[in-house]
Each structure stands twice: as C-alpha cells, then as structure tokens.
Amino acid sequence: MSQAPEPQTGLTPIAPIAPIAKEVARRRTFAIISHPDAGKTTLTEKLLLYGGAIHLAGAVRAKANQRHTTSDWMEIEKQRGISISSSVLNFEYQGFQINLLDTPGHKDFSEDTYRTLTAADAAVMLIDAAKGVEPQTRKLFEVCRMRGIPIFTFMNKLDRPSREPFDLLEELEKVLGIRSCPVTWPLGSGDRFRGVYDRHANDVLLFQTEGEANVKGKLAPRGVTGVDDPAIRGMMADEQTYEQFKSEIELLEMAGDPFDLEQVLKGQLTPVFFGSAMNNFGVERFLQRFIELAPSPSARPAILCNLVGNLPANQSGDGRENGGTELIEPTDERFSGFIFKIQANMDPAHRDRVAFMRVCSGKFARNMNVKHARLNKDVKLARPLNFFAQERVIIEEAWPGDIVGLLDTSGDLRIGDTLCDGGKFEYQGVPRFSPEHFAGVTILDPMKRKQLQKGLDQLAEEGVVQIFRQRGFGDKDPILGAVGALQFEVLQARLKSEYSVDVRIERLPYIHARWAVGPGLDPDYFERREDSRCLEDRDGQPVILFKSDWGLRYAQENNPKLQFLTVAPTLRSPAKK
Numbered sequence: 001m002s003q004a005p006e007p008q009t010g011l012t013p014i015a016p017i018a019p020i021a022k023e024v025a026r027r028r029t030f031a032i033i034s035h036p037d038a039g040k041t042t043l044t045e046k047l048l049l050y051g052g053a054i055h056l057a058g059a060v061r062a063k064a065n066q067r068h069t070t071s072d073w074m075e076i077e078k079q080r081g082i083s084i085s086s087s088v089l090n091f092e093y094q095g096f097q098i099n100l101l102d103t104p105g106h107k108d109f110s111e112d113t114y115r116t117l118t119a120a121d122a123a124v125m126l127i128d129a130a131k132g133v134e135p136q137t138r139k140l141f142e143v144c145r146m147r148g149i150p151i152f153t154f155m156n157k158l159d160r161p162s163r164e165p166f167d168l169l170e171e172l173e174k175v176l177g178i179r180s181c182p183v184t185w186p187l188g189s190g191d192r193f194r195g196v197y198d199r200h201a202n203d204v205l206l207f208q209t210e211g212e213a214n215v216k217g218k219l220a221p222r223g224v225t226g227v228d229d230p231a232i233r234g235m236m237a238d239e240q241t242y243e244q245f246k247s248e249i250e251l252l253e254m255a256g257d258p259f260d261l262e263q264v265l266k267g268q269l270t271p272v273f274f275g276s277a278m279n280n281f282g283v284e285r286f287l288q289r290f291i292e293l294a295p296s297p298s299a300r301p302a303i304l305c306n307l308v309g310n311l312p313a314n315q316s317g318d319g320r321e322n323g324g325t326e327l328i329e330p331t332d333e334r335f336s337g338f339i340f341k342i343q344a345n346m347d348p349a350h351r352d353r354v355a356f357m358r359v360c361s362g363k364f365a366r367n368m369n370v371k372h373a374r375l376n377k378d379v380k381l382a383r384p385l386n387f388f389a390q391e392r393v394i395i396e397e398a399w400p401g402d403i404v405g406l407l408d409t410s411g412d413l414r415i416g417d418t419l420c421d422g423g424k425f426e427y428q429g430v431p432r433f434s435p436e437h438f439a440g441v442t443i444l445d446p447m448k449r450k451q452l453q454k455g456l457d458q459l460a461e462e463g464v465v466q467i468f469r470q471r472g473f474g475d476k477d478p479i480l481g482a483v484g485a486l487q488f489e490v491l492q493a494r495l496k497s498e499y500s501v502d503v504r505i506e507r508l509p510y511i512h513a514r515w516a517v518g519p520g521l522d523p524d525y526f527e528r529r530e531d532s533r534c535l536e537d538r539d540g541q542p543v544i545l546f547k548s549d550w551g552l553r554y555a556q557e558n559n560p561k562l563q564f565l566t567v568a569p570t571l572r573s574p575a576k577k
C-alpha cells in the first residue's frame with residue numbers, strides 16, 4: 001500500500017527532534033539524602049508505587065519487622081536489617097524515565113554514598129519535620145552543594161507533631177546556608193494536620209484522618225480562591241490554627257524568597273514540600289512538581305586528552321590547550337560515561353565485579369566497542385546490566401542519565417574511569433572525601449598476607465575504606481579510614497567471607513583527616529606532635545590525621561601557608577600500578 005503524501009501546509013517544516021534530545025529531556029536522575037529514620041525507605045516505596053515499579057506497599061521493606069529494602073543483599077545488611085550498599089531503582093512516570101540512585105540509610109554510611117551523589121543530577125532532601133536538619137543530611141548536603149546540583153526538600157511526618165514550618169525553613173538557611181521557597185504549606189500539624197495548600201496551583205490537598213478514604217492517597221485536590229477562601233477555614237481544626245496558617249502565608253508572600261527556577265537549578269534555592277510519606281500524602285504532588293522542575297541531564301566538564309597513557313593532551317591533534325576542558329553536552333552523538341561505583345561479589349554465587357557507569361552523552365548500545373580513556377584500550381561492553389534489587393536484566397540501550405552495570409571480568413575498571421566512543425576526553429574523576437574514623441588492621445594468619453592485600457585493595461576500590469600508608473612502611477601495616485564506623489565491620493566481615501582472611505581491627509583515636517597542600521610542608525612537624533600523624537594516601541599525597549578539633553585548628557593557625565583539604569586534591573583517578 002502506498003503511503004499518504006505529506007499534507008501541504010505551506011509552513012516551514014519543523015525539524016524532527018533527534019531521538020537523543022527526546023530521551024535526554026525525559027530523564028530525571030536523582031538521589032534522596034536524609035538522616036536515618038527520616039522516612040527514606042517509606043518515600044522510596046511510595047515513589048516506586050507511582051511508577052508501577054512495585055505493586056504492593058510494603059514490598060520495599062521485605063518483612064514488616066525487618067528493615068530490608070529491595071536493594072539489600074549483603075549478608076551483614078540482612079543480619080542488621082539495614083541498607084549498606086546502594087543500587088539504582090528506575091521507573092517510568094508520566095512519560096518520564098526516573099532513575100533513583102539509592103543511597104544507604106544507616107547512620108554509619110560509606111564513601112560510596114558520597115560517590116553516588118556524583119552521578120545524580122538533583123537531590124531530594126528528606127527531613128523529619130519534628131527533628132529538622134540532622135547530621136547525616138548536613139554531610140550529604142555538603143556534597144550536593146559542592147557539585148551545585150538542585151535540591152528539593154520534602155518535610156516529612158506532618159501527621160505527627162512537628163516543628164513550626166518557619167523554624168524549619170530558618171534552619172535550612174542557618175545550618176545549610178540555602179534559601180528556601182515553599183511550594184506547599186501545611187494546614188496545621190500532628191492531630192491538627194488537615195492537609196497542604198499548594199501556593200502555585202492554588203489548591204488544597206486534604207489529608208484524611210484514619211478510617212477515612214485515604215486508602216490510595218488519591219483524593220482529588222480542592223481548588224480554592226486563595227487563603228481567604230472559606231473552604232479552607234472549613235477544613236481547619238479550629239479558628240486559631242486557621243488564623244495562624246493565614247498569617248504564615250501572608251508573611252511568606254511578603255518576606256519569603258520568590259520562586260526562581262534559575263536559582264533552584266543552581267542549588268541556591270530549594271523548593272520545599274510538606275507531607276507524610278507513610279500516609280502517601282503529598283508524595284504524588286511532589287513527584288509531579290519534581291519532574292517539571294528538576295533538570296534533565298546536563299553538560300559535564302571533561303579534560304581533553306590524547307588517550308595515550310593517562311596524560312592530558314598537548315598533542316590531541318585538535319589544536320586545543322594541554323589538559324584543557326570541554327563541556328560535553330548529553331546530546332553529543334559521541335557516547336560517553338564514567339564509573340562512579342564498583343561492587344565486587346555482589347552475587348556470592350557468581351563472585352563477580354560490577355562497575356556502575358553513569359551515561360553522560362550519546363546513545364549506549366549493547367555490544368558496543370568503547371575506548372577506556374585511562375588505559376587507552378578498546379573494551380567491548382557485551383553484558384550491560386540493569387539492576388533492580390537482586391534481579392539483573394541485560395539491557396540493549398541506555399541514554400544520558402541512565403545507570404548501566406558492567407561486568408568487569410578483567411578488573412580494568414576503576415572509580416572515576418571514563419568510557420567513550422569517538423571522544424578524546426576524560427571526565428574529572430570522582431573525588432575522595434575525608435574519613436572520620438580510623439583503625440589499624442592486624443592479620444591473624446600471617447600466611448594470608450597476599451589475600452589481605454588483595455581484599456584491602458578491592459574494598460578500598462569500592463569505597464568501603466580508604467587506605468593510608470605510614471611513612472617508610474610501604475604497604476605494610478596500613479591505617480584504614482572510613483566515613484562511617486560501621487565500615488570497619490563490613491570490611492572485617494567481607495575479608496572473611498570473600499577472601500578467607502581473619503583480621504583484628506583496632507580503632508585509633510583520630511577524628512579528622514586532611515590532605516595537606518602547600519609550600520614547606522614538614523611531615524615531621526605533625527609526627528612529633530602528640531595529637532597528629534602524617535600519613536600518605538595511595539597516590540603518595542600527604543594526609544594529616546588529628547585527634548581533636550583543637551589540634552586541627554592549632555595546625556591551621558600555625559601553618560598559614562598550608563591548605564588542609566577535606567577532599568583529595570587530585571580529582572583524577574589514580575593511575576593503574
């Protein structure tokens with residue numbers, strides 16, 4: 001059958017949107033940052049329900065009395081019922097492809113949590129409205145701030161007595177230094193909580209109390225004419241709560257920060273939503289606004305290189321500056337991505353090593369041959385995997401913003417590595433963050449020193465711990481650092497189960513590590529002092545450990561020419577030895 005001719009409209013034809021631009025525009029890749037118990041598991045579950053990725057509430061937490069999420073799989077996690085290693089959850093919602101990077105929720109979190117944030121384009125900051133900003137949220141926020149990604153705030157547990165909303169906003173500004181702009185505002189809290197008012201849509205989402213029709217959280221929003229609408233008064237618990245609500249909204253209009261998308265996208269202003277994840281209240285509105293406002297994958301800076309060894313280019317053939325940088329647009333036809341997470345022995349039955357790659361530009365297709373930039377080597381990506389909890393599915397294609405699991409049989413892939421097709425660049429690697437817990441490690445059977453070395457190398461590569469050398473000791477008797485104390489237990493358990501090595505871990509009394517940079521650094525000065533040590537990281541860079549805040553301050557004041565950095569100064573991954 002012949003095709004119908006194109007209608008003649010007389011208008012200039014609009015260029016078709018390239019598939020890549022379309023795919024990029026519909027992707028949202030983000031992570032949730034929160035303190036333990038703020039409700040991250042609960043919120044994740046509700047988001048997945050909307051995406052149809054799971055069908056039953058409670059599926060994320062496998063058993064009611066255990067704190068598993070579907071992404072839990074390590075034995076130690078199962079024993080303790082907490083989530084230690086992160087994975088990626090993805091689902092479609094209203095035509096958008098949502099990639100939710102799952103970060104560990106326990107108070108002892110690892111560097112892996114930080115690294116995961118380098119693959120996200122936005123963050124959702126979940127706060128328990130009774131508690132406000134808690135320490136772990138603050139740390140994770142700092143990493144987001146460093147990257148300048150937009151942050152969306154969800155104030156949770158409004159069904160419980162909560163702090164005053166203005167108090168919470170003030171805390172965001174005082175503790176985190178970020179200004180806020182509430183999109184929704186609560187109508188009371190605790191047993192007086194009746195719902196939220198959406199300042200943009202000018203409608204009210206009504207919260208149904210127990211026994212009422214809140215089963216699916218799908219009550220239709222009620223349009224109102226404004227805060228003076230008598231309908232709102234009718235919804236409130238009492239006159240006093242209504243008056244308070246009204247004056248709060250008036251104050252917000254007068255003195256609050258106006259909504260400014262540009263500032264949101266720069267991470268300078270956070271849109272704030274109120275709700276209750278457990279009651280599935282305010283979650284869908286949040287998700288809708290989030291996909292509207294959050295950015296699709298954007299350009300990332302890369303260092304130009306000639307793909308010979310791992311040196312920056314000065315003869316890259318394209319006349320650009322030695323080691324110059326270029327912004328790689330996600331719609332660039334050349335495929336590229338970087339590794340932000342490595343996980344060995346994910347599946348004890350396979351004992352394999354999986355590298356997680358964030359796609360940054362171009363289309364990724366199964367079986368494609370790509371260039372491993374650091375090693376200047378061609379690699380065939382034959383078994384790209386999508387992980388949803390323990391299930392792995394081979395994927396045929398992926399687009400910028402997506403996360404692809406790569407089985408790394410040769411052990412060639414490292415955190416921060418760039419894979420690309422047709423480009424001559426490397427993404428700036430994944431930074432290493434300063435640990436706050438330290439320990440020495442003693443092997444119980446000296447015959448197994450080799451296995452210990454192998455295990456430590458692998459687990460350091462994954463970000464379970466960082467390894468520091470004592471000066472003059474080489475690889476012998478390293479000092480381990482971790483951003484969360486639980487990591488030492490994880491290390492000990494994994495060394496035993498995966499490498500058959502028994503070790504004793506002895507905690508050391510240091511609390512800060514700083515990479516020291518600058519002229520006249522004298523390691524002996526720090527070694528002589530009772531409260532500090534000077535070690536080396538795996539790249540040979542000096543790292544000073546301190547036992548107290550005071551010690552750190554004293555060192556800073558007495559060494560004004562030195563910089564004491566919380567993030568390792570080299571952003572590029574260490575060269576392969």
Ligand code: G4P
Binds near residue numbers: 036040105
């Ligand atoms: P996390 O992953 O951030 O650590 O938090 P999680 O979702 O596990 O939630 C921590 C606790 O807070 C859970 O209670 C959960 O039910 C509760 N929670 C989450 N969202 C809300 C909310 O909107 N309102 C109220 N009132 N509670 C909420 P739990 O008693 O520790 O566990 P469970 O018995 O409910 O499973």
